Amino acid sequence: MITTSALQVRYGDTTALHPLDLDLSAGRIYGLLGRNGAGKTTLLSVLAGFRAPSAGSVTFDGAPVFENAAATTRICLIRDDGGLGDPTDKLTDILDMAAILRPTFDRAFAGELLDRFALPRRSTLGRLSRGQRSAFGVTVGLASRAALTMFDEAHLGMDAAARKVFADALLADYLARPRTFLLSTHLIEEQSPLFEQVLILHQGRLLLREDLDDLRGRGVAVTGPATLVDDFVSGLTVLAERRLGPTKEVTVFGGLDDEHRRLAGRAGLTLGPVAVQDLFIHLTGGLP
Amino acid sequence: MSRLPIARYLFSSHTLFLIMFLGAFYLLVAVVVAVAALATPITLSGVDVAGQALHWLALGYGYSAATLLTTMIVHGRTRREFLVQHPLFQVVTSAVLAALITGVYALEAVVYRAAGWTRRLQDHRIFEATDYPTIFGAYWSMLTVCLMTGAFLGAAILRWETAGALALLPAAVVVVYAGAANGLFSLPFARVGLDVAVTAVMVAAGWALLWSAVRDMPVRIRVPA
Numbered sequence: 001m002i003t004t005s006a007l008q009v010r011y012g013d014t015t016a017l018h019p020l021d022l023d024l025s026a027g028r029i030y031g032l033l034g035r036n037g038a039g040k041t042t043l044l045s046v047l048a049g050f051r052a053p054s055a056g057s058v059t060f061d062g063a064p065v066f067e068n069a070a071a072t073t074r075i076c077l078i079r080d081d082g083g084l085g086d087p088t089d090k091l092t093d094i095l096d097m098a099a100i101l102r103p104t105f106d107r108a109f110a111g112e113l114l115d116r117f118a119l120p121r122r123s124t125l126g127r128l129s130r131g132q133r134s135a136f137g138v139t140v141g142l143a144s145r146a147a148l149t150m151f152d153e154a155h156l157g158m159d160a161a162a163r164k165v166f167a168d169a170l171l172a173d174y175l176a177r178p179r180t181f182l183l184s185t186h187l188i189e190e191q192s193p194l195f196e197q198v199l200i201l202h203q204g205r206l207l208l209r210e211d212l213d214d215l216r217g218r219g220v221a222v223t224g225p226a227t228l229v230d231d232f233v234s235g236l237t238v239l240a241e242r243r244l245g246p247t248k249e250v251t252v253f254g255g256l257d258d259e260h261r262r263l264a265g266r267a268g269l270t271l272g273p274v275a276v277q278d279l280f281i282h283l284t285g286g287l288p
Numbered sequence: 289m290s291r292l293p294i295a296r297y298l299f300s301s302h303t304l305f306l307i308m309f310l311g312a313f314y315l316l317v318a319v320v321v322a323v324a325a326l327a328t329p330i331t332l333s334g335v336d337v338a339g340q341a342l343h344w345l346a347l348g349y350g351y352s353a354a355t356l357l358t359t360m361i362v363h364g365r366t367r368r369e370f371l372v373q374h375p376l377f378q379v380v381t382s383a384v385l386a387a388l389i390t391g392v393y394a395l396e397a398v399v400y401r402a403a404g405w406t407r408r409l410q411d412h413r414i415f416e417a418t419d420y421p422t423i424f425g426a427y428w429s430m431l432t433v434c435l436m437t438g439a440f441l442g443a444a445i446l447r448w449e450t451a452g453a454l455a456l457l458p459a460a461v462v463v464v465y466a467g468a469a470n471g472l473f474s475l476p477f478a479r480v481g482l483d484v485a486v487t488a489v490m491v492a493a494g495w496a497l498l499w500s501a502v503r504d505m506p507v508r509i510r511v512p513a
Contacts, residue, residue, distance in 0.1 A: 045506070045507065049361070049366070050362075050506060050507035051363060051506035052504050052506070063302075067367060067368050068366070069364070069365060069366045069367045069368075069369055072361075072364045072365065072366055073364040073365070075364065076364065077362070081359050083361075083362040083507065084362060085359055086352075086355065086356075086361065087358070093301070097301070097359075097363070098363050100293050100296055100300075101293050101294070101297060101360065101363040101364060102296045102363055102364045103363055119392065119443075144364075146364070228378060239334050269453075
């Protein structure tokens with residue numbers, strides 16, 4: 001579907017994206033994680049043709065993306081910073097414009113989403129709150145029905161209910177019309193259940209690319225009485241700790257061998273899946 | 289699906305908006321002239337005097353094209369498409385507006401005659417009050433050049449930010465030289481009379497400048513707080 005080859009982006013003397021080879025196949029939901037300044041927005045921008053690569057290439061089904069309408073009309077990037085229309089434009093007018101500009105845009109579906117997000121149709125873009133603007137961005141992104149749809153922190157300012165509507169709508173539409181989504185987010189725990197595969201960018205480089213289940217397998221959450229848990233994790237790499245009264249949950253990096261699993265069973269400790277956020281923080285250098 | 293989606297969008301919304309704006313503009317001119325007639329004898333063409341504001345309005349409207357380009361890219365279109373279809377919109381819409389303005393000159397002639405008012409145009413105009421083909425040509429030339437130059441200025445400042453202000457220099461050359469040809473931005477030292485070739489060259493120069501600013505411009509988006 002979309003492929004980068006030795007893709008590099010520089011801003012003056014600063015390298016935002018080091019040479020990157022990436023191939024994202026069709027029909028999957030990818031999560032793009034990274035700390036602030038990791039290069040996520042730069043990567044998404046260059047994938048969408050919002051900017052030209054400094055070096056290397058981006059191709060979509062074999063054709064270059066930058067300045068190629070056959071590719072860019074099949075790619076949709078919704079960023080948290082707008083650009084969907086003029087602030088004085090009415091929402092319905094922007095949707096009508098999108099329907100003219102993008103061959104796959106589903107105007108009727110966009111109308112449904114406006115209602116689901118309870119967005120005022122006759123309002124202008126500039127009169128929307130931050131969260132409503134994000135919901136409108138999500139509406140345009142989902143209704144684009146683009147073969148590759150990317151959301152870059154598109155949920156900013158949305159309340160929990162609106163974020164739930166977003167997740168439900170995305171999943172339902174993905175199942176009805178399978179295509180590729182790439183979601184960049186800092187709400188890792190909330191959005192990671194949507195991901196099939198996770199990409200972690202760190203300091204402009206691809207640090208990790210794994211299926212979500214495999215990533216979760218990189219760690220274990222150990223829960224039980226505090227003293228027993230502390231004894232059990234002694235010598236292991238601890239990523240995070242949470243305590244509630246006498247009970248403690250410790251996230252451990254790395255899989256447990258059979259001996260440790262037997263020990264945990266004998267001690268009555270519970271072993272569970274790890275929080276992706278804890279793994280992410282560990283993999284990207286720990287807490288500041 | 290249209291082969292010219294950007295132009296199709298612009299014709300269906302922006303051209304209509306500009307026609308309505310121009311209608312409201314001349315309605316205001318009519319009101320001002322009517323009120324002035326209560327206090328003083330009318331000797332000047334109100335439409336012609338008001339025409340002095342149009343090149344500034346056209347420049348300002350053209351300036352907004354850079355923001356429009358960002359929107360077009362966000363909705364999947366390319367800079368190359370924009371560089372073809374926005375100028376097409378400029379040329380066609382300028383012609384429509386110039387025809388409307390010419391019609392207003394004709395309407396004003398009838399009204400002034402009926403009211404017994406004197407109707408004098410500004411001295412530097414290259415057309416007479418009833419020379420409608422030249423009025424049309426001059427306004428078409430002025431509007432096209434100003435829309436194109438405004439678009440270049442907007443793109444340059446969006447792309448190069450503060451340094452983009454340097455774009456004022458080539459933009460001024462284009463507007464003043466073209467203005468010398470259409471008489472609508474005329475300076476005493478530069479007056480050549482309506483010249484289609486000069487207009488065409490200045491529009492082409494404006495397009496070349498716009499191309500230089502836009503062809504690989506990264507999308508930068510600013511959102512109101």
